[in-house]
Amino acid sequence: MRRCGEFGRKTRIIVCDDNYDHASGIRELINLENDYEVIANAANVNIAVALIKKYQPDIVLMDINMPDVDGITGISEVEKLNLGTKVIALTGYDDSDLIYRAMKLGAKGYILKTMVSAQLIHALDEVAQGKIYLPAVLTSKFFEHFQNLEKNPANSVMEDGEENLLNYLTNREEEVLELLTNGVNYKGIATKLFISETTVKTHVNNIFQKLQVNDRTQAVLYAINKGFGARRRNRVA
Numbered sequence: 258m259r260r261c262g263e264f265g266r267k268t269r270i271i272v273c274d275d276n277y278d279h280a281s282g283i284r285e286l287i288n289l290e291n292d293y294e295v296i297a298n299a300a301n302v303n304i305a306v307a308l309i310k311k312y313q314p315d316i317v318l319m320d321i322n323m324p325d326v327d328g329i330t331g332i333s334e335v336e337k338l339n340l341g342t343k344v345i346a347l348t349g350y351d352d353s354d355l356i357y358r359a360m361k362l363g364a365k366g367y368i369l370k371t372m373v374s375a376q377l378i379h380a381l382d383e384v385a386q387g388k389i390y391l392p393a394v395l396t397s398k399f400f401e402h403f404q405n406l407e408k409n410p411a412n413s414v415m416e417d418g419e420e421n422l423l424n425y426l427t428n429r430e431e432e433v434l435e436l437l438t439n440g441v442n443y444k445g446i447a448t449k450l451f452i453s454e455t456t457v458k459t460h461v462n463n464i465f466q467k468l469q470v471n472d473r474t475q476a477v478l479y480a481i482n483k484g485f486g487a488r489r490r491n492r493v494a
Contacts, residue, residue: 267294268385269312273305273331274298274320274347283318283347283373290378292385302331306338313340316384319364321348321355327463329358329425336363343384347373352427356395366390423483425467433460438477438485 270287272295274280284295296312299305301323309317317335321328332344345366346359356367365384368376372392383390426434429450436446443461447454461473470476 267292268316268381269294269296269314270316270318270381271295271297271299271305271308271312271314272318273300273302273323273328274318275300275323276320279370283377286374286377287381290381293378293381302326302328302334305331306334309335309338309340309342314342316343316345316381318347319344321346321350321359322459322463324459324462327466329355329362330466332359332362332364345380345384345390350427350429351395352429354424355427356391358425360389360391367395368392369395421483422468423480423485426464430460430464430467433457434464434476434480434485437461437464437473438480 270293272280272283272287274283277298277300280298280300284298287293287295296314297308299308302319303326305317305319308314319328319331319335323331326334328346328348332346335342335344343365344363345368346355346364347368347370348355349370351369359367366380366389368380368390369392376392380390423431432450433446436449441449443454443457446452446457450457461476464476465471468476468479470479
């Protein structure tokens with residue numbers, strides 16, 4: 258049975274998603290339920306954090322792939338507020354590293370956008386009751402990644418003890434970075450990966466943030482210095 262908030266009030270939700278149409282669809286879906294209410298939409302993490310401070314919602318649906326500040330950082334920022342707001346990661350990627358990082362940072366759920374219409378309300382039910390929600394199809398990916406890190410802890414850091422920021426990239430971001438290091442422009446990357454130039458730019462912005470660099474040249478130099486080419490070849494092999 259679903260549980261409402263304190264004293265029978267509706268569970269209050271903020272949706273953080275830069276895609277207006279998608280966010281609106283989620284809002285309509287949730288507001289059809291008696292126990293839930295979307296109180297605000299945020300187009301980016303900074304706005305979401307401000308709204309969370311103001312309204313202190315019960316749950317935040319956090320899109321992972323956003324411009325400026327990515328959703329993984331967003332989860333961390335929400336946790337730092339220490340307001341008891343629970344985060345459900347919302348994404349189009351079933352990348353095992355993304356799942357692991359989102360849950361490690363404090364997300365209480367992880368759901369793919371393709372699953373929203375069928376599983377979102379169930380995910381809200383579970384998280385609202387203090388449980389963790391991870392669809393069965395993603396659970397094995399999470400534990401496989403966790404076990405791999407446990408068996409090979411060196412994968413998460415460099416030999417000299419310095420954190421390897423490349424480990425924070427998703428598979429798609431690695432593909433984009435590889436093409437960047439090969440001198441391919443945004444239009445060429447879009448063609449090769451069958452995605453739009455806008456999506457390429459979003460991935461590139463996320464790469465810059467995760468590698469803590471300001472431009473393409475710095476990103477490529479960082480990748481080369483950390484042995485990115487050999488790393489990719491070994492992984493693909």
